[in-house]
Amino acid sequence: MTLRATIVGAGGLGGPIALSLGGAGIELTIVDPDIVDETNLHRQIQFTPADLGKPKAALLAGAVVARGGRARGYPMHWRADDADDLGGDAAIIVDGSDDPETKFAVADWAVATGRPYVIAAALRFGGNVMAGAPGAACYRCLFEEPVAAATCAAAGVLGPVVGAIGGVAAALALGLARGDRTHAGSLFVFDDLRASAEPRIVQFAPRPGCSSCARAANPPILIAKKETA
Numbered sequence: 729m730t731l732r733a734t735i736v737g738a739g740g741l742g743g744p745i746a747l748s749l750g751g752a753g754i755e756l757t758i759v760d761p762d763i764v765d766e767t768n769l770h771r772q773i774q775f776t777p778a779d780l781g782k783p784k785a786a787l788l789a790g791a792v793v794a795r796g797g798r799a800r801g802y803p804m805h806w807r808a809d810d811a812d813d814l815g816g817d818a819a820i821i822v823d824g825s826d827d828p829e830t831k832f833a834v835a836d837w838a839v840a841t842g843r844p845y846v847i848a849a850a851l852r853f854g855g856n857v858m859a860g861a862p863g864a865a866c867y868r869c870l871f872e873e874p875v876a877a878a879t880c881a882a883a884g885v886l887g888p889v890v891g892a893i894g895g896v897a898a899a900l901a902l903g904l905a906r907g908d909r910t911h912a913g914s915l916f917v918f919d920d921l922r923a924s925a926e927p928r929i930v931q932f933a934p935r936p937g938c939s940s941c942a943r944a945a946n947p948p949i950l951i952a953k954k955e956t957a
């Protein structure tokens with residue numbers, strides 16, 4: 729059976745994620761509205777100067793195909809309304825976008841449709857990767873609401889950081905896609921990859937009444953607080 733995955737974002741994180749999962753034989757749907765800019769090239773090493781001005785999603789899909797994989801690129805913002813058409817049969821969805829709203833939308837859609845997901849973020853010298861699956865605490869249990877965050881375009885990111893964070897995201901995605909729930913409901917935190925590549929792995933508890941997972945078909949089981957007499 730062919731496993732399928734949706735990759736949201738074809739930049740610094742999406743590049744290593746897509747090439748890794750594509751190389752593992754997973755059929756990819758890659759969604760990204762951007763075109764390649766000169767300022768991307770130091771960290772988005774799937775692209776070359778010949779790609780400037782061209783759509784990232786199609787180029788990255790082409791790179792996967794050139795290596796023997798299967799992928800299609802869509803030059804658009806990922807939105808839950810289109811998600812079923814673009815990748816409704818995906819075994820997993822992986823976000824490597826640079827947009828907090830998109831990350832929450834991806835996580836909420838994955839929770840609502842009962843599939844595993846990975847949300848990756850990188851900035852400056854570090855980043856974090858969340859692994860989610862039905863029945864585990866979700867992205868919104870942890871972060872609750874999108875907040876205005878600095879972007880790589882504005883605040884910068886060290887080139888190798890996206891390779892490292894993207895690699896971790898791909899490894900977690902491969903595990904989850906094959907049913908490994910070891911890290912479901914966990915956040916891998918890399919504070920500063922120049923100092924340490926050892927993540928803090930934080931397994932967090934479901935939030936009671938979470939607006940995303942508490943309504944899911946397979947909500948997390950809340951551990952009841954002990955009653956005190």
Ligand SMILES: [Zn+2]
Nearest residue numbers: 866869938941
């Ligand atoms: Zn939740």
